[in-house]
Amino acid sequence: MNNEGTWTPGDAHRLDALTLSRKEGWAAFAEAGPRSQPELLPRGQYVALGESARAEYDRARRIWHANLGPLRTPQLADLHEDLWDIVDSNQHDGDKAKGAVAVDAFPGLGKTTAVLAFARDFHRREIAEGGAFTAGGHERLPVCRVGLTGNTGMKDFNRAMLEFFGHPGRTIGTTAQFAQRALDCVLSCDVKLLVVDDLHFLRWRATGGVEVSNHFKYVANEFPVTLLFVGVGLAKRGLFAEGESYDNAVLAQTGRRTTRLDMGSF
Numbered sequence: 001m002n003n004e005g006t007w008t009p010g011d012a013h014r015l016d017a018l019t020l021s022r023k024e025g026w027a028a029f030a031e032a033g034p035r036s037q038p039e040l041l042p043r044g045q046y047v048a049l050g051e052s053a054r055a056e057y058d059r060a061r062r063i064w065h066a067n068l069g070p071l072r073t074p075q076l077a078d079l080h081e082d083l084w085d086i087v088d089s090n091q092h093d094g095d096k097a098k099g100a101v102a103v104d105a106f107p108g109l110g111k112t113t114a115v116l117a118f119a120r121d122f123h124r125r126e127i128a129e130g131g132a133f134t135a136g137g138h139e140r141l142p143v144c145r146v147g148l149t150g151n152t153g154m155k156d157f158n159r160a161m162l163e164f165f166g167h168p169g170r171t172i173g174t175t176a177q178f179a180q181r182a183l184d185c186v187l188s189c190d191v192k193l194l195v196v197d198d199l200h201f202l203r204w205r206a207t208g209g210v211e212v213s214n215h216f217k218y219v220a221n222e223f224p225v226t227l228l229f230v231g232v233g234l235a236k237r238g239l240f241a242e243g244e245s246y247d248n249a250v251l252a253q254t255g256r257r258t259t260r261l262d263m264g265s266f
Helices: 023-031 043-048 051-066 074-089 111-130 154-165 175-188 207-222 246-256
Strands: 100-104 143-147 193-197 226-231 258-261
Touching: 023 111, 023 143, 023 154, 074 100, 074 111, 074 226, 074 258, 100 111, 111 143, 111 193, 111 226, 143 154, 154 175, 154 207, 175 207, 207 226
Parallel strands: 100 226, 100 258, 143 193, 193 226
Antiparallel strands: none
């Protein structure tokens, strides 16, 4: 608050309009500095504010309280420690398939928030070490995030990756062409972590679920990335299924390569 009864909000971050399914939104989220907590005005100074200054101050306080966290609870700290161990151990040569991770926990525990916080820290570390651009002059994007829906198939999944990168060929092409374009983007932008959110929306027992499971195996083999799945009840839905049927055997291949992590309640 200055001497004229007005209030200056400072460098408030405008992140409310971003989407994490696009690289621009992800970069804005990952590279934004910490929010500045609005000054706590005494009652007298608050009453003395002009109408517009009070409205701006109230808005700043609403935004601050709506965006607290993430809080580093013991559950979040334990999850991050395991994720760092797994992701850092996957920095071997590209001819070896990298293990995947599945964060499987009840809804409402903050698993997506915890995973995004980890992915943000990973993004920042990779940019700090390697720079904002690759040796080929492309944007360095250490993380790619894809959200699934109940009708996601292989082509939809590949298209979602292309949508993240803003690839001009994301609207027309075959499943295989989309996959090759996505691989080109991953290699050009030096992506190392592929976050697949809401995996429980996928119908694993349906034909599309088996196809996407096979595709995840292809991604693990051909893409130099660590797959990080996030979902609810993934074990019950068959991600780690073992059995005699063909479907179970196919799904089990994905499950055996995946380390299951949970997040306890608080």
